[in-house]
Amino acid sequence: MSSSSPKGLSRIAANRLHKELKEWQVNPPTGFKHKVSDNLQRWIVEVTGAPNTLYENETYYLQVDFPENYPMEAPQVIFTQNPPLHPHIYSNGHICLDILYDSWSPAMTVSSICISILSMLSSSTEKARPVDNDRYVRNCRNGKSPKETRWWFHDDKV
Amino acid sequence: MSRLDTGISLSTARTSRTHSYERRNSLVSESANAREAGGSGNHKVTVDVKDDDDDVQIISPRSVAQARMAKRNRRRAAAPSSTHMDLELSLGSSAVPSRKASTRASRNAVIDLTVGNDDEVVPLALGKRKAPQVSPEPSKDVQLTCAICMDTMKEETSTVCGHIFCRPCILGAIKSQKKCPTCRRKLTNTNIHRIYLSSGTRLRSVSFGCLFKVLEPSDATFVS
Ligand SMILES: [Zn+2]
Ligand SMILES: [Zn+2]
Numbered sequence: 001m002s003s004s005s006p007k008g009l010s011r012i013a014a015n016r017l018h019k020e021l022k023e024w025q026v027n028p029p030t031g032f033k034h035k036v037s038d039n040l041q042r043w044i045v046e047v048t049g050a051p052n053t054l055y056e057n058e059t060y061y062l063q064v065d066f067p068e069n070y071p072m073e074a075p076q077v078i079f080t081q082n083p084p085l086h087p088h089i090y091s092n093g094h095i096c097l098d099i100l101y102d103s104w105s106p107a108m109t110v111s112s113i114c115i116s117i118l119s120m121l122s123s124s125t126e127k128a129r130p131v132d133n134d135r136y137v138r139n140c141r142n143g144k145s146p147k148e149t150r151w152w153f154h155d156d157k158v
Numbered sequence: 159m160s161r162l163d164t165g166i167s168l169s170t171a172r173t174s175r176t177h178s179y180e181r182r183n184s185l186v187s188e189s190a191n192a193r194e195a196g197g198s199g200n201h202k203v204t205v206d207v208k209d210d211d212d213d214v215q216i217i218s219p220r221s222v223a224q225a226r227m228a229k230r231n232r233r234r235a236a237a238p239s240s241t242h243m244d245l246e247l248s249l250g251s252s253a254v255p256s257r258k259a260s261t262r263a264s265r266n267a268v269i270d271l272t273v274g275n276d277d278e279v280v281p282l283a284l285g286k287r288k289a290p291q292v293s294p295e296p297s298k299d300v301q302l303t304c305a306i307c308m309d310t311m312k313e314e315t316s317t318v319c320g321h322i323f324c325r326p327c328i329l330g331a332i333k334s335q336k337k338c339p340t341c342r343r344k345l346t347n348t349n350i351h352r353i354y355l356s357s358g359t360r361l362r363s364v365s366f367g368c369l370f371k372v373l374e375p376s377d378a379t380f381v382s
Contacts, residue, residue: 015309016309019307019309023308072331073334105335105340105342106306106327106330106339107305107339107340109308
């Protein structure tokens with residue numbers, strides 16, 4: 001969770017989130033459920049592992065926190081409770097996925113993030129923590145946001 | 159490890175991917191995102207803008223589809239008085255003429271390319287009989303949705319890469335990320351220009367004959 005105290009959403013951010021929520025209700029991404037709440041600034045999203053993947057039928061929870069100037073800035077997305085065992089997901093719930101950080105674009109949405117996360121899960125070939133999990137989690141102990149991490153991203157195509 | 163300065167150092171970060179945390183799925187996510195951005199509503203006009211700094215050509219498949227539809231309807235409904243055409247060219251609006259339909263108009267037709275004011279429809283000097291008033295919906299302006307605010311586009315503004323957003327939205331995006339939200343091209347405030355798609359600039363009403371090539375919706379060219 002972010003160490004800085006969260007500011008309220010700007011009018012622009014609130015408008016856009018209302019639109020996203022409305023769109024989500026009509027057309028939710030497959031495998032995801034938005035847990036209804038009054039809090040527009042924090043979404044809790046339930047993820048179900050896709051059929052024929054290592055995470056088939058398993059349920060996980062994402063917590064999505066929106067910054068004041070969303071969508072210019074990326075939301076903070078982490079797994080809560082028991083994060084899936086995955087080579088890009090740390091045991092503290094942080095996710096190493098470039099679109100959540102450097103590669104964020106204001107044209108992306110919660111829905112497109114969810115699709116990316118599910119596809120990241122689905123493409124996994126082993127249920128394991130990242131190799132540097134312990135060191136990373138130790139570093140984040142004082143409640144650092146993953147957005148404060150300096151991430152390096154491999155290009156998986158290489 | 160130091161802090162990440164929000165996204166601005168994107169290109170450096172991406173080109174210097176070196177070690178540890180792997181990058182996955184960015185292709186998947188980008189295409190997913192494209193789907194999100196482009197196809198989130200089935201009523202939205204798809205606008206395809208060519209990459210050209212000065213001339214922006216707007217092609218609206220919906221208008222083309224409507225033209226086909228209009229043609230079909232016209233043939234069915236207005237067959238007895240096919241010498242009369244009251245046509246309106248506008249993007250995204252109803253009653254778009256097709257080239258085929260135009261050739262069926264009388265050969266005395268005149269072409270009037272004046273831009274009328276909004277409620278003036280230039281009458282046709284085609285035949286003796288008055289055409290049944292094909293009354294199109296009060297013409298709506300092009301309805302585009304901005305991928306940033308997901309709202310109806312305000313002050314349509316194109317980037318040099320041809321992506322259209324609200325002016326305030328793209329300015330905000332450039333301020334925070336210095337790149338195009340859709341294609342990630344590097345952008346500065348001078349790489350965008352306002353485009354005008356509203357009723358004030360469109361061809362209001364056209365009568366025509368066999369001599370004239372009728373503008374298809376896809377021929378409409380907007381110069382900023
Ligand atoms: Zn906008
Ligand atoms: Zn672009």
